[in-house]
Amino acid sequence: MAEAASTPSKSRDLDKLLLRPGNLVDPNFEPGTELRLALQEQVKVLVVGAGGLGCELLKDLALSGFKNLEVIDMDRIEVTNLNRQFLFRLEDVGKPKAEVAAKRVMERVKGVNIVPHFCRIEEKDNEFYSDFHIIALGLDSIEARSYINAVACSFLEYDSDDNPREETATPMVDGGTEGFKGHARVIKPGFTPCFECTIWLFPPQVKFPLCTLAETPRNAPHCIEYAHLIKWNEVHGGKAFDPDNSDHMKWVYDEAVKRAELFGIPGVTYSLTQGVVKNIIPAIASTNAIISAACALETLKIVSGCSKTLSNYLTYNGVEGLHTKVTEFVRDKDCLVCGPGVLVELDTTVTLQKFIDMLEEHPKLLMSKASIRYRGKNLYMQAPPVLEEMTRSNLSLPLYDLMDKVPKDILHATGTINKDNKKSSGLRKLRVVFKGIDGVTDMDMAGGA
Amino acid sequence: MAEPKTKYDRQLRIWGEQGQAALEKASICLLNCGPTGSETLKNLVLGGVGSITIVDGSKVEPGDLGNNFMVDESSLEQSKAKCVCSFLQELNDAVKAKFIEEYPEALINTNPSFFSQFTLVVATQLVEESMVKLDRICREANVMLIFARSYGLTGLVRISVKEHTVIESKPDHFLDDLRLNNPWPELREFAEAIDLNVQDPVAHKHIPYVVILVNMADEWRKSHGGTLPSTREEKREFKELLKARMVSMDEDNYKEAIDASFKLFATPGIGSDLLQIINDSCAEVGSSSSDFWVMVAALKEFIANEGGREAPLEGSIPDMTSSTEHYVNLQKLYQAKSEADFLVIEQRVRNILKKIGKDPDSITKATIKSFCKNARKLKVCRYRPVEDEYNNPSLPELQKYLTDEDYRSISIDCCQEKHLVSIAVGFYILLRAVDRYAANFNSFPGQFDGGMDEDISRLKTTAVSLLNDLGCNGLTLTEDLINEMCRFGAAELHAVAAIIGGIASQEVIKLITKQFVPLSGTYIFNGIDQKSQLLTLY
Ligand SMILES: [Zn+2]
Numbered sequence: 001m002a003e004a005a006s007t008p009s010k011s012r013d014l015d016k017l018l019l020r021p022g023n024l025v026d027p028n029f030e031p032g033t034e035l036r037l038a039l040q041e042q043v044k045v046l047v048v049g050a051g052g053l054g055c056e057l058l059k060d061l062a063l064s065g066f067k068n069l070e071v072i073d074m075d076r077i078e079v080t081n082l083n084r085q086f087l088f089r090l091e092d093v094g095k096p097k098a099e100v101a102a103k104r105v106m107e108r109v110k111g112v113n114i115v116p117h118f119c120r121i122e123e124k125d126n127e128f129y130s131d132f133h134i135i136a137l138g139l140d141s142i143e144a145r146s147y148i149n150a151v152a153c154s155f156l157e158y159d160s161d162d163n164p165r166e167e168t169a170t171p172m173v174d175g176g177t178e179g180f181k182g183h184a185r186v187i188k189p190g191f192t193p194c195f196e197c198t199i200w201l202f203p204p205q206v207k208f209p210l211c212t213l214a215e216t217p218r219n220a221p222h223c224i225e226y227a228h229l230i231k232w233n234e235v236h237g238g239k240a241f242d243p244d245n246s247d248h249m250k251w252v253y254d255e256a257v258k259r260a261e262l263f264g265i266p267g268v269t270y271s272l273t274q275g276v277v278k279n280i281i282p283a284i285a286s287t288n289a290i291i292s293a294a295c296a297l298e299t300l301k302i303v304s305g306c307s308k309t310l311s312n313y314l315t316y317n318g319v320e321g322l323h324t325k326v327t328e329f330v331r332d333k334d335c336l337v338c339g340p341g342v343l344v345e346l347d348t349t350v351t352l353q354k355f356i357d358m359l360e361e362h363p364k365l366l367m368s369k370a371s372i373r374y375r376g377k378n379l380y381m382q383a384p385p386v387l388e389e390m391t392r393s394n395l396s397l398p399l400y401d402l403m404d405k406v407p408k409d410i411l412h413a414t415g416t417i418n419k420d421n422k423k424s425s426g427l428r429k430l431r432v433v434f435k436g437i438d439g440v441t442d443m444d445m446a447g448g449a
Numbered sequence: 450m451a452e453p454k455t456k457y458d459r460q461l462r463i464w465g466e467q468g469q470a471a472l473e474k475a476s477i478c479l480l481n482c483g484p485t486g487s488e489t490l491k492n493l494v495l496g497g498v499g500s501i502t503i504v505d506g507s508k509v510e511p512g513d514l515g516n517n518f519m520v521d522e523s524s525l526e527q528s529k530a531k532c533v534c535s536f537l538q539e540l541n542d543a544v545k546a547k548f549i550e551e552y553p554e555a556l557i558n559t560n561p562s563f564f565s566q567f568t569l570v571v572a573t574q575l576v577e578e579s580m581v582k583l584d585r586i587c588r589e590a591n592v593m594l595i596f597a598r599s600y601g602l603t604g605l606v607r608i609s610v611k612e613h614t615v616i617e618s619k620p621d622h623f624l625d626d627l628r629l630n631n632p633w634p635e636l637r638e639f640a641e642a643i644d645l646n647v648q649d650p651v652a653h654k655h656i657p658y659v660v661i662l663v664n665m666a667d668e669w670r671k672s673h674g675g676t677l678p679s680t681r682e683e684k685r686e687f688k689e690l691l692k693a694r695m696v697s698m699d700e701d702n703y704k705e706a707i708d709a710s711f712k713l714f715a716t717p718g719i720g721s722d723l724l725q726i727i728n729d730s731c732a733e734v735g736s737s738s739s740d741f742w743v744m745v746a747a748l749k750e751f752i753a754n755e756g757g758r759e760a761p762l763e764g765s766i767p768d769m770t771s772s773t774e775h776y777v778n779l780q781k782l783y784q785a786k787s788e789a790d791f792l793v794i795e796q797r798v799r800n801i802l803k804k805i806g807k808d809p810d811s812i813t814k815a816t817i818k819s820f821c822k823n824a825r826k827l828k829v830c831r832y833r834p835v836e837d838e839y840n841n842p843s844l845p846e847l848q849k850y851l852t853d854e855d856y857r858s859i860s861i862d863c864c865q866e867k868h869l870v871s872i873a874v875g876f877y878i879l880l881r882a883v884d885r886y887a888a889n890f891n892s893f894p895g896q897f898d899g900g901m902d903e904d905i906s907r908l909k910t911t912a913v914s915l916l917n918d919l920g921c922n923g924l925t926l927t928e929d930l931i932n933e934m935c936r937f938g939a940a941e942l943h944a945v946a947a948i949i950g951g952i953a954s955q956e957v958i959k960l961i962t963k964q965f966v967p968l969s970g971t972y973i974f975n976g977i978d979q980k981s982q983l984l985t986l987y
Contacts (some may be wrong), residue, residue, distance in 0.1 A: 012512030013940035020936045023929040063943035080458045218776040264777045282462040285492040286955040293947030310979045322968035
């Protein structure tokens with residue numbers, strides 16, 4: 001090895017990708033020390049979740065050239081996390097995951113700054129989320145993914161021809177695992193399908209019919225769900241069942257055993273009772289490591305352009321041999337979340353109250369109890385009471401006036417969406433156009449928007 | 450200390466107490482503890498593997514701090530093996546963690562017997578010459594071996610074991626063993642005792658579909674010369690008959706019967722995978738046969754005799770609409786038959802053991818029972834020696850992969866024509882080419898800054914001569930990919946290492962627990978667009 005190595009640097013390996021030109025790279029890739037510096041100083045990455053995937057993501061990103069990270073998680077550390085969430089020790093049990101994870105990674109990787117947020121994702125406002133260049137999701141719930149997806153998509157702006165403006169797209173990488181299987185995906189709102197465009201990938205969980213539980217139980221889970229969903233309420237009336245209370249769990253288990261004996265059904269164990277009641281998804285360190293690292297690698301490539309990116313969904317299955325597959329899903333052009341928005345045409349006289357009522361009837365929205373925001377300003381908030389009181393007086397004012405007499409603009413509505421007899425909270429984008437404004441036509445808007 | 454059961458709860462739900470016990474008994478040796486090796490072990494230590502021994506002769510350099518989480522500022526200039534070992538120990542005090550400050554190449558060359566003490570060796574970042582030597586050593590000593598390597602945006606994972614047999618392969622989807630088309634007498638009797646024409650609508654809609662199908666199949670046979678529906682038209686007709694029996698539209702049991710009718714149409718007897726196993730020459734057992742093959746020999750006898758061309762009954766039934774009473778009785782019926790089949794096989798196993806001069810009780814009841822339950826899902830994995838694959842790769846296979854439609858994503862010049870081929874296959878060739886390069890030039894292409902153009906042309910020449918040696922004359926790799934390989938400069942990127950190490954650790958778990966099916970062949974990671982590929986070059 002005749003040639004001397006360049007000055008010793010922590011970035012020895014990463015520099016090969018960041019400082020050298022390449023052939024199979026993003027067209028906008030500009031290798032050099034400035035790029036390395038930009039990753040370190042300018043780029044802010046948010047990691048959502050500090051569990052099995054989140055711990056890995058923080059480590060992987062900290063060792064992929066990023067120095068400004070934040071992490072948000074509402075959970076505290078439990079003993080059952082320790083087989084995979086490698087940043088936590090036994091003595092950390094009970095402490096907030098986000099705080100311990102951030103501290104551990106900062107201790108080991110010098111120069112990295114990680115800001116923890118020990119709270120629910122809904123507690124942060126849009127400004128908080130808009131601060132990040134990219135968001136990495138390490139979540140285990142569909143609802144949470146949906147929420148973050150909607151927030152990120154709300155930053156996307158469309159031009160007057162309904163084309164997405166690339167500079168307003170906040171990319172996301174998302175991972176998920178179950179046992180030996182997992183997926184990693186890249187979402188660039190407006191350009192690749194968002195979480196909601198492909199929501200069918202996550203079929204709703206199958207629930208047992210109540211009549212089976214009550215009348216014809218056949219297996220151990222039926223007996224457990226009977227004790228959990230029916231017997232508990234019969235005996236305890238108003239007292240809510242708490243899955244984290246071991247007395248409650250023990251009670252359900254004992255009742256399930258009794259029922260199983262009555263019907264001659266085998267297989268009720270305490271472990272199965274916990275699994276059924278808490279809907280426990282088995283999880284191991286290796287799969288989390290693979291999926292998180294795939295997400296971190298995509299993050300590095302998206303931000304730096306140092307290679308091509310995953311387009312757009314990777315599945316991993318290690319059950320029988322090893323199967324990985326890349327699928328290029330397509331956008332749903334009518335997607336309510338990442339699309340240009342639901343068009344609502346209004347007269348200038350419509351009041352905010354009337355507008356909120358209309359959202360309930362609008363066939364594409366079916367949103368009740370809507371809170372309305374316009375350009376970061378609360379027009380009306382259903383909660384908390386303080387904000388409700390502060391914004392109540394707006395209800396009787398014309399929306400046109402509240403929107404500063406702008407003839408056409410985007411509003412954000414948060415509320416309860418009643419779809420297929422199911423209620424869920426959701427955020428929707430509305431493109432409001434006021435009818436009959438003198439001198440404003442679509443032609444004029446094309447130039448002025 | 451935490452109750453270990455609680456700590457491991459989420460993984461016990463996957464591989465159970467037995468799998469966990471196997472892990473806790475295993476001793477793993479890691480060669481080279483860069484990020485690829487460290488991440489592999491991290492996942493195994495968290496899962497509670499018995500002991501680890503880290504072999505690495507290098508000292509921690511500043512560059513290591515940028516890609517390896519197991520070392521930090523305080524580790525600089527110290528033994529890397531020692532630092533990584535102490536961090537891993539922190540993760541789980543139930544694991545016995547040791548380190549040896551020595552270069553793996555030196556151990557391979559001077560102390561081959563060192564490796565025989567381990568259950569499994571994870572060899573990371575080794576070049577071809579060392580891989581071939583280590584493979585010979587481990588095969589000789591019957592030690593399982595996994596190679597893992599990260600190289601820029603590519604890498605590989607390969608298992609090398611003479612033979613790995615799996616009883617609990619736990620596939621995601623597998624046809625239920627219901628014997629609908631071949632019911633044993635007690636099942637037929639049970640079904641006949643239930644009247645499909647019962648008047649009570651509640652009773653009618655709680656007849657399990659197993660009973661419906663067994664009875665309806667009998668009815669069909671009577672009017673069709675004893676045969677079951679076989680043509681598409683007959684199958685459709687059979688489903689119409691089922692539909693006609695519904696007394697109301699909400700009868701889930703009949704809907705399930707229609708959906709499950711394909712189980713009735715399936716060919717009776719064992720599948721081709723199992724047929725291959727019972728016809729394997731290892732099923733001719735002798736005193737040196739493993740327990741697995743002794744049980745296969747017994748299974749083979751059973752299939753030819755008592756089983757009537759079927760494997761022992763699995764004994765479990767899926768959930769289905771039914772009254773509790775019918776369901777519980779049906780379940781008991783299947784369990785009883787399964788138990789009876791097990792007893793026959795057990796007797797045959799004991800007889801065979803006696804015949805080959807072994808203790809007839811040397812295989813436990815529980816093992817034989819598990820074997821019977823999983824008889825249709827047995828797996829045998831054999832891995833070719835690395836040396837063989839490298840010297841004589843299967844050319845048709847290689848050509849097939851080179852032009853695999855699903856992975857064609859890069860252009861390649863061959864015989865003055867442009868072809869689209871897989872990036873992953875290109876990486877397979879180039880990962881070998883860089884080792885030849887390093888053997889000639891004492892460094893990897895692009896390892897140091899400067900002289901990139903020369904490195905690129907040297908790598909290109911090396912790749913061409915490698916392809917010629919393999920018999921792929923006229924085939925050259927695209928300039929783009931060769932350039933990328935030089936750009937990588939043997940970098941070990943953390944994210945790539947975590948993927949490769951993660952895959953390696955998952956395979957270690959499958960090999961040690963003897964559950965699930967380990968990968969076959971060589972897994973080539975493609976970090977450019979994630980279109981990685983498993984190459985089986987046999
Ligand atoms: Zn969408």
